Amino acid sequence: MFTPEVPFLRSSATPIPGRYVLVFDSAEQTESTSIGLRARAEEVPQILESEGYSLTEYFPRLGIAVVSSAAEQLDEFQARCASRRMPTRVVPEMVYHALSAVPTPQPTDSFEDTDQATWGLQAVGAVNSEYTGAGIKVAVLDTGFDLAHPDFTGRTVVSKSFVEGEDAQDGHGHGTHCIGTACGPRTLADGRGYGVASGSDIYAGKVLGSDGSGSDATILAGIDWALENECQVISMSLGADVQQVHPPYVTAGRRALELGSLIIAAAGNNAQRSQGNPGFVGAPANSPYVMAVGALDNTLSIADFSARTLPGRGGQVDTSGPGVAIYSSWPGAEKYNTISGTSMATPHVAGIAALLAEATGFRARELWAELVQEAKRLELFSVDVGSGLTQAPPPAEA
CATH class of the missing domain: 3.30.70.80 (Peptidase S8 propeptide/proteinase inhibitor I9)
Known part of the structure; x- marks a missing residue:
């Protein structure tokens, strides 16, 4: 749980x-x-x-x-x-779970949240991007969404629950937080912007219940629904600590690519690097057809909890995003929360994928290649951070 x-x-x-x-x-x-x-x-x-x-x-x-x-x-x-x-x-x-973790203290020489934007938006370059993900459908498969959140008034939001006995409203918080990072507002008149693809169409699929857990049946149903709706980007901040590649997500990831969609998933929070345990990429992110995302802190160091690449096909970290102390939307009167995990890194990458899809017209495999190619290289092992820090497309030349 x-x-x-x-x-x-x-x-x-x-x-x-x-x-x-x-x-x-x-x-x-x-x-x-x-x-x-x-x-x-x-x-x-x-x-x-x-x-x-x-x-x-x-x-x-x-x-x-x-x-x-x-x-x-x-x-x-x-x-x-x-x-x-x-x-x-x-x-x-x-059974799979939403993935979050508690951050460790960070040095002061680093990115910091400002009154205008989160450190994550600054680090991935979204604050300076002219692209917003307009015309791109982003499906976030998680614990649902706070459909009444005031920051999303006027946005195109399609929601559906695949959890028996629960509607699409987020009774947990994790899903609203991930949707906020991937697709929330980049600027706010009276607060801090926190969303990467602020002009994208939001598809909120509830595949995890209010307890934060779901099964293959609910997750696969969400993927199938996202493909039916021709979502170009599918973000899944969920997983299970299993080293073996799980066959359903090999097929689902490949089918998504065939149909013009890219599935992006959290690598996992099973590491304790400060204690000598680098962890491993779990399912479904260890499918060779699913992009696995590791988490960075605000100094662009690997997060203590972020999983490392496993030997063999499909077990690698493909790219990384901001994942420590991430501020984003939250259900109810609280409205906002700051949490950590590869779950928080994943929607940063999904949001950047939407910006790149708008900027280039690329889909599926081409979009995957563009995300990897345009990432900011870091002086860290690729087994930990993959291609590096995901980056927004630069402004078009005048």
Whole structure:
């Protein structure tokens, strides 16, 4: 469970008993093979229901299903799918958590919040950018959004809850904070600006409940919804501390790229670097088709809690953003809060992705490459910060 007061929060991967994710795909397939397989996967709901399986969810844009079943029944189902030339992977459905951490004291020679803008906006160059993300749809899949927050009056906001028994209103705070950083106001008449892509269209998908947790079913539903709405950027500040790449997010990340979207996710807060533990990139950020984001403090040093690259394909930190003592929007009368985590770094990168998408017209893989290419290089190991500090596009030449 998400508890923002606990330093160096760990979010261990917890399987849900009797629930499985069926991935009708494989990591080795090419894009053209994947498209053909997706057409055959359209038969999946009928196959499952005709054979007596309890189908919980099916996501047609992803070719992924969630079922309730005994493990031995699914072994038989895999064999039948193989005979139909429809390779299927079966993995337990897992629980994920919002990711935040407590900051450590920082030196004084650093970026600082001002009355006009947060240190994060200054560090990524958003304060000087002529781009606002206008015309770009940014989906933030998290704990929902405070739909009545006064700073977002007049903004285009589409919201939907995928958490049973809860509407899209944020009963936690984490989602409103992340949306504020990615898409909130860059300037305020009576306060501090804190949002990178202040002109973007906001898609607030509630995939984590008021307790800060959600499962593969809710997260995949949110991704499928974002793709249905043609969101060019999908931001996910959530994760589980599992070193193995989780197959559903290999498929989901690749399908998103095929459809013109880029998924950006938090690398994880499982490090305790001051105690010699560099941590590791967890799921879903360790998918090779999902951009993993590490966190920097206001001196542009790696945050103590920020996870390090794992050996092997998919486990790397791809880029970094401001993630320590980040001021942003918060639900209710409080209106604002300052918290830390790779969760806070991720929406900085998502916001910059929206600015670059507006400035260049790039989408998906090209947008990924542009984010990496334009990042500010740091005198730090790439296993910790990837390409460096994400940067807004410079002003266009006169």
